[in-house]
Amino acid sequence: MTGGGKRRSRAAEPAGEQCDKNGDVKKRRSGQAEARDALQQEAETCYQLRLPEDFYQFWKFCEELDPEKPADALVSSVGLTLVGPYDILAGKHKKAKSTDVNFSLHWRFFYDPPEFQTILVGDSKTQYHMGYFRDVPDELPVWVGANEARKSCLISQVGDNVFAAVKLFLSKKLKEVTDKKKNAVLKDIDEKLTRTAKELGYSLEQKTMKMKQRDKKVVTKTFHGAGLVVxxxxxxxxxxxxxxxxxxxxxxxxxxxxxxxxxxxxxxxxxxxxxxxxxxxxxxxxxxxxxxxxxxxxxxxxxxxxxxxxxxxxxxxxx
Structure with a gap:
């Protein structure tokens, strides 16, 4: 067979060459990990809030969907954009014209109380957005909520992690979309999200046992419906x-x-x-x-x- 020269096997490569390649890969991975850790620390420093592990895991999930623009990975298909502290991971804060940014108000909508931190936005007409809800500022969020600021101040519970929140949003979207191609794309993302969440051990329930236990501590519902824990x-x-x-x-x-x-x-x-x-x-x-x-x-x-x-x-x- 012409032009069929054998490819040299990896085992046949000189030992020194292999070590150099392995070393380069390790250095590159180490550098990427350090850069990611620095961004995570910067996000929590800017907001002065601890962010849960699912926040970072969901970013990795979106990186797999769109390595170039993870924040926009769900825009065309699902209709959701990663915002808020995700802007730090995307490096958008470095491009801001003003250095004096009040992150407490960054992507905060009209009815959002200080306890609610926006991380995803959807339909701009209704100002639909999702965010983490906290009972105590220096503790992790108790669940993810959703609000449509054009309609009211009501905050609905959509899971205890961002995977569950997006899964619920996807489920509703799948029922609404009639176009076969769009439906197929949504199903593919839904399957990937479900698989990733299960591998990471995240619940996809809208209301988990931990959320129900938190409800028992609520002393009053308030106008926004999310309740106050005092x-x-x-x-x-x-x-x-x-x-x-x-x-x-x-x-x-x-x-x-x-x-x-x-x-x-x-x-x-x-x-x-x-x-x-x-x-x-x-x-x-x-x-x-x-x-x-x-x-x-x-x-x-x-x-x-x-x-x-x-x-x-x-x-x-x-x-």
């Missing part, structure tokens, strides 16, 4: 209920917003002023959860009139 001791010190139901509090807020004059608005503020007095009493007796709830509700209502009060009772919550 430390309460054995003597029930830490939280006391507001004197108004959520429905009544919304009516009070509406009356403030709809008031035709400043005088009428001041009158409409009277019930809020009374609640602020109750909050002061509660704080004096270490029931700090009451002010936390009132501040969160006023923040989530969305009016700048109510938000002004929320900064006084909710630990400085600002948009």
């Amino acid at each position: 430390p309460v001791d054995k003597n029930d010190v830490g939280y006391r209920e507001l004197p108004e139901t959520n429905a009544n509090l919304k009516k009070i807020c509406k009356a403030i917003v709809d008031a035709p004059t400043d005088d009428e608005r001041l009158k409409a503020f009277a019930p809020i002023q009374e609640m602020l007095t109750y909050v002061q009493f509660a704080n004096d007796e270490c029931d700090y959860g009451m002010g936390y709830e009132l501040g969160m509700d006023l923040f989530c209502y969305g009016s700048h009139h109510a938000a002004f009060v929320s900064t006084r009772v909710g630990g400085g919550m600002k948009r």
Whole structure:
């Protein structure tokens, strides 16, 4: 057979040449690992928040789908873009014109409380986005939530890790898409995601046992529905209920917003002023959860009139 010269086997290569190649590969991998570790540390330093392992594993998954642009790996097929702290992993922060970036507000939507950290965005019309929800700032997230900022402040639970959240999103997308080619692409991604999640040991349930256990600790749902977990001791010190139901509090807020004059608005503020007095009493007796709830509700209502009060009772919550 012409032109069929035998390829020299790897075993036949000089030992020194093999060692050099192996050494180069190890150095390259070591360099890549160090660069990745540096980016991870930078992401957590910028946000001053610990990020869970699934955050980084999902980035690796997207790198396999699109090595060049992992953040956009799901855009054309699924309709999701990796944002927020993923921008650090993508190196986008280095291209920013301003060096004075407030990462606490980076990709934060109108109704997002400080506890909610955006990591994925979808439909811009509804401002759909997913993010990690934390009960305590210096602890890991308790679950992943989703919100449509154009519609309301409601935050829905979509799993305890980003794989589960995207899996749920994919499942809904598969039911909506009728085009066979697009459906086939979605199924392929769904299968890859499911396989990767199982290999890594992540649950794909929308509501895990750990999430259900957390629900038992919730003292109040609040306007956003995600609930607040407040430390309460054995003597029930830490939280006391507001004197108004959520429905009544919304009516009070509406009356403030709809008031035709400043005088009428001041009158409409009277019930809020009374609640602020109750909050002061509660704080004096270490029931700090009451002010936390009132501040969160006023923040989530969305009016700048109510938000002004929320900064006084909710630990400085600002948009």
